[in-house]
Amino acid sequence: MTTAITHDxxxxxxxxxxxPERIFAAWESVEGRLQWQRPADHLHMVYDASDFxxxxxxxxxxxxxxxxxxxxxxxxxxxxxxxxxxMSETVSKAGRRLSCALATVEIDxxxxxxxxxxxxxxxxxxxxxxxxxxxxxxxxxxxxxxxxLTREAVS
Amino acid sequence: MTARSVQHDSFSIDRDYDFPPARVFAAWxxxxxxxxxxxxxxxxxxxxxxxxxxxxxxxxxSGLHPEAGRFTYDAVIHDIVEDKRIVLAYRMTMDGQPxxxxxxxxxxxxxxxxxxxxxxxxxxxxxxxxxxxxxREGVAAQLEALAAxxxxxxxxx
Numbered sequence: 001m002t003t004a005i006t007h008d009x010x011x012x013x014x015x016x017x018x019x020p021e022r023i024f025a026a027w028e029s030v031e032g033r034l035q036w037q038r039p040a041d042h043l044h045m046v047y048d049a050s051d052f053x054x055x056x057x058x059x060x061x062x063x064x065x066x067x068x069x070x071x072x073x074x075x076x077x078x079x080x081x082x083x084x085x086x087m088s089e090t091v092s093k094a095g096r097r098l099s100c101a102l103a104t105v106e107i108d109x110x111x112x113x114x115x116x117x118x119x120x121x122x123x124x125x126x127x128x129x130x131x132x133x134x135x136x137x138x139x140x141x142x143x144x145x146x147x148x149l150t151r152e153a154v155s
Numbered sequence: 156m157t158a159r160s161v162q163h164d165s166f167s168i169d170r171d172y173d174f175p176p177a178r179v180f181a182a183w184x185x186x187x188x189x190x191x192x193x194x195x196x197x198x199x200x201x202x203x204x205x206x207x208x209x210x211x212x213x214x215x216x217s218g219l220h221p222e223a224g225r226f227t228y229d230a231v232i233h234d235i236v237e238d239k240r241i242v243l244a245y246r247m248t249m250d251g252q253p254x255x256x257x258x259x260x261x262x263x264x265x266x267x268x269x270x271x272x273x274x275x276x277x278x279x280x281x282x283x284x285x286x287x288x289x290x291r292e293g294v295a296a297q298l299e300a301l302a303a304x305x306x307x308x309x310x311x312x
Contacts, residue, residue, distance in 0.1 A: 077256040086256040088244030100233040102258040121277035
């Protein structure tokens with residue numbers, strides 16, 4: 001990032017027909033995340049490192065065939081089992097840092113299952129596509145989680 | 156089950172300094188310099204501080220407050236552009252309880268008289284244990300301490 005930085009945030013919320021423990025597990029497990037956090041079927045996604053604990057760090061890469069990979073470095077900042085995860089993240093492409101963000105996952109039991117609320121606070125260059133990219137990307141992943149939980153339930 | 160809550164908030168502070176960006180930036184990059192204006196806060200004892208100033212490097216500060224107990228601050232540096240920008244994420248605890256996680260963006264812009272520093276914090280305040288009001292006051296006091304430290308007479312004292 002080399003030009004002026006601007007800030008934005010958004011919150012997404014969805015109710016899942018699964019217990020809080022299963023929602024938390026979908027975040028905790030690298031295998032789980034590889035299933036529902038891959039943005040699209042044609043994209044490759046790998047984890048080079050993962051350490052799910054406060055102070056721990058994940059490094060993952062996601063790419064389309066023939067294109068440079070997006071690299072995400074995530075630091076876990078707060079973890080309350082089955083209730084909350086707060087993480088900070090830097091996304092880079094071809095060695096260039098594109099954005100920094102703070103993401104909060106709040107997991108609350110409700111009558112029909114679990115309400116998950118995701119709040120993302122972003123710092124990136126003015127006019128950057130990452131603001132829309134984050135919002136659209138996470139909107140799709142919130143839906144992916146529904147199918148992931150369904151697949152888990154039937155398998 | 157303990158009640159959990161998160162309050163998201165953000166604030167921004169502009170502070171002008173009569174010194175060029177390289178000089179102001181250095182006070183954030185040098186561990187001994189940053190410790191003085193950032194961590195050596197009045198009213199705290201047993202202050203410990205460490206900084207590894209590089210992308211992915213860690214910063215930590217802690218001190219004991221006579222009434223509120225021990226405060227800890229643990230940061231990781233996400234982005235550095237020499238003399239221009241620092242982005243870091245930090246978490247704080249008070250008496251063993253996590254109270255907040257924040258993303259802080261600090262920019263250093265040259266002005267006619269020196270530098271305009273802009274500090275923007277995007278925060279998640281946890282379980283009602285802190286909020287943006289006192290946080291903003293705390294940061295403003297630190298930026299004031301940095302101004303005092305940059306003055307040559309203070310630096311020699």
